[in-house]
Amino acid sequence: MSAVPSESPLSVIRPSRPPRLAAVTPRARHARPIGLYDSWWTLTAGALVLCAAFAASVWVAVHLQADPALHTVALFVHLASLVLGFGAVLVADYYGLLWMMGRCDLQDVLGSANRLHLPIWAGLAGLVLSGTLLHPNISSTMTCVKLAMVLILTLNGLQSGLLGKHMARSAGSTPSPRLLAWGGASALVSQVCWWGAVVIGFINTQS
Numbered sequence: 001m002s003a004v005p006s007e008s009p010l011s012v013i014r015p016s017r018p019p020r021l022a023a024v025t026p027r028a029r030h031a032r033p034i035g036l037y038d039s040w041w042t043l044t045a046g047a048l049v050l051c052a053a054f055a056a057s058v059w060v061a062v063h064l065q066a067d068p069a070l071h072t073v074a075l076f077v078h079l080a081s082l083v084l085g086f087g088a089v090l091v092a093d094y095y096g097l098l099w100m101m102g103r104c105d106l107q108d109v110l111g112s113a114n115r116l117h118l119p120i121w122a123g124l125a126g127l128v129l130s131g132t133l134l135h136p137n138i139s140s141t142m143t144c145v146k147l148a149m150v151l152i153l154t155l156n157g158l159q160s161g162l163l164g165k166h167m168a169r170s171a172g173s174t175p176s177p178r179l180l181a182w183g184g185a186s187a188l189v190s191q192v193c194w195w196g197a198v199v200i201g202f203i204n205t206q207s
Helices: 040-063 068-100 106-131 141-169 177-206
Strands: none
Touching: 040 106, 040 141, 068 106, 068 177, 106 141, 141 177
8 A cells, every 4th residue: 555645734825926016206207398408409499488488579579559647657667677787787796896896705696696587587578568568669670779789688598597506517626717707708698798788778768
């Protein structure tokens, strides 16, 4: 009689382990949207939108004739926007000058520039919107130059945001000569266009 191996009356069956799911991080769950200053491509797209909006405002300014009371209000807003925007630019450039003289560090310059973005853009927006009610003389060469300067100011302010992003990466060290040249050129363009717009606006009021 052959022996039959005995089996346990109860066999233990271990359930298979379910597949491990990949951990879902908050970054993967909520992907960061594309930012304006992510690349030159996104910056170019933003510049095209601003150029289209500026062209639309010039078209409205040419075809819209405001009454004397509204024209006076628009002129006051225009001058107030000039003071707001140009004043903020002068303060930002003053901090840059202090950094070049060793009176403050780069982090202070970048922090003050970030806080001044709002009044600068508010001043530019006020200039453009109030200018639509001032019925500029497009046939005048000086008026066309002033409009071109305002557009250059807008685009220069847009690319300055990307410059600030690159500057922030090197806040702990001395910026490269390329960044310094970029910053100097941006400040020079800003000053030339702001002062040029002020001078042309003054001359136009005298004629």
